[in-house]
Amino acid sequence: MALSTLKLSASMTEGFKTNIKCSHDFVIDQPKPIGQGLGPNPLEVFLSSLPACLCALTRIITTQKKIALKGVNVEVEGDIDKDFLLGQTKEGRAGFTEIRVFVNLDADISKEEKEELLKEITKRCPIADNIANNTVIKSKL
Numbered sequence: 413m414a415l416s417t418l419k420l421s422a423s424m425t426e427g428f429k430t431n432i433k434c435s436h437d438f439v440i441d442q443p444k445p446i447g448q449g450l451g452p453n454p455l456e457v458f459l460s461s462l463p464a465c466l467c468a469l470t471r472i473i474t475t476q477k478k479i480a481l482k483g484v485n486v487e488v489e490g491d492i493d494k495d496f497l498l499g500q501t502k503e504g505r506a507g508f509t510e511i512r513v514f515v516n517l518d519a520d521i522s523k524e525e526k527e528e529l530l531k532e533i534t535k536r537c538p539i540a541d542n543i544a545n546n547t548v549i550k551s552k553l
Contacts, residue, residue, distance in 0.1 A: 430454075459490050459511070465539035466515065473533055474519065482518040511543065 420434035428447035430440040439451035447453075452460065463486035474481040490508040495501045515533075517526045534540050 455490070455492065459488050459508075462486075462511070462513065462537075462539045462543065463488050465537045466513070466533055469533045469537045470517065470529075473529065473536065477529075479519050479521060479529070482520075484518065485516040487514040488512070 420432060422430050422432050422440075424430045428442040429450055432438050432440060440454055440457055441447040441450040442453050443449050466486050467484050470481065470484045473479075489512045491510045492508050493501075493504040493506075496504040497506050515530055517529065519526070519529075521529070
């Protein structure tokens, strides 16, 4: 097994602006008037990681299979109970209750081949795997 450890850090000093330090630093925030609107909110960052990973895996797999990929477009929708995350109810859960992914593969292959390709892409996508399966999270002070 080729196990790798990815590391990044986050720091917040005022309001909701969170500075992310990684290979390409960026800011996560909340929209105005709650935050300053300086970047996407955490839910958008989380959801955006799925189509980004699916796109990357599409490129990797089509290159490996020598399929001429003209492009890929992925749209994602996620349903979440904001009352729970805001502490207004104890019923439900904090995470997305359903995530819907719509993929358009632009390649000269049949619909059946695209469906098989999408199965492999989804299976090999680390983000999809983390969403679909339990991953241990260890929080420490």
